[in-house]
């Protein structure tokens with residue numbers, strides 16, 4: 103897996119101060135994608151154990167509320183991300199937000215994607231749709247995208263959105 107950047111402090115991609123990972127590679131090709139260079143699976147550096155340790159160190163900071171994973175498409179890097187998040191969760195139990203161009207239903211159809219989803223707490227789902235763009239929305243670009251409580255959705259067997 104490759105990544106475009108790691109942010110120690112990010113206040114734009116989830117509640118509070120978060121550390122963020124931007125993985126690279128995405129085939130959704132949304133019109134006016136906010137991170138076009140991150141669509142390339144060859145863009146950025148290869149993720150190694152050094153990066154995993156760096157993120158763990160950031161998450162141990164009191165002022166960091168949790169981790170956010172975005173891209174690119176995290177669910178097209180699902181096998182590597184599953185292992186990386188497992189490693190992180192051995193050390194720290196802060197909440198994890200993950201963004202995807204897939205919908206919740208599309209993710210759970212695929213065994214490996216579902217396994218990654220189950221490690222996380224909140225999913226912001228669906229592609230960015232230019233015609234539904236709304237700058238007033240928190241943590242989302244277009245109104246089709248939902249902020250989903252993953253654990254509750256699995257428990258209740260239906261998509262439960264967070265009231266944000």
Ligand code: SF4
Nearest residue numbers: 128131132135174203
């Ligand atoms: S899912 Fe995200 S990274 Fe992929 S094309 Fe759409 S906006 Fe760009």
